[in-house]
Amino acid sequence: MSVERQAKPPHLPPRWFIRLAWSVHRGVYRVFAGRVGLWRPRANAWGTLRLTTTGRRTGRQHSVIIAYLEDGPNLVSLAMNGWGEGEPAWWLNLLAHPDSTVDLVDGRRLVRGRAATADERMRLWARWREIDTKLDAYAARRPSETAVVVLEPRLGTPDTSRGN
Structure with missing residues (x-):
């Protein structure tokens, strides 16, 4: 009789290390x-962008560097908080104030954030899974479903470029 072993969750570095890596990345930027x-x-492979949101409580601008994929004109990210508990502050800010700004290698864009729903979420999750084969195992570490965040271009607002 064989005993099935539960799959061991993928290794995550300690929380202090994840936070340090985020700080170093912002500092380099x-x-x-x-x-x-x-x-x-x-x-x-995913890319990185700098997202600037409006604080839900303070009304001040807050910036964070996050991973993203492109889906046509949309940019897609995961609200994962380093695979830890709770929602990342940037996602909570987007829920309260969906209009935000992203800085990309080729310039700045004005966007509106929202959660992907139903079939769209499944399709975009599958795209992330192609890049990260351990995605489902990492997501299982969280007590709630990880939101797939869609950043859509804001209509009627031109992109501004840094003139690189």
Whole structure:
């Protein structure tokens, strides 16, 4: 008689290390005035963008660097909080104030954030799973479903470029 073993959850570094890595990444972005720290997605890899939201309680601008994929004109991210408990502050801010700004390698865009729903969520989750084969195992560490965040271009608002 065989005994099935539960799959061991994938390793995550300690929370302090994850937070340190985020701080270093933001610091590199600031030191190099945005010339380093952002990149475009590639065939089987995600890119990074800088998202600026309006604080739900303070009304102040807050920026964070997050991973993303492109889906036509939309940018897609995961509200994962380093696979820890709770929702990331940037996602809570977007829920309260969906209009935000993203900085990409090729310039700035005005966007509106929302959660992907139903079939769209399943399709976009599958795209993330192609890049990260452990995605479902990481998501299982969280007590709630991880939101798939869609950043849509705001209609009637032109993109501004840094003129790189």
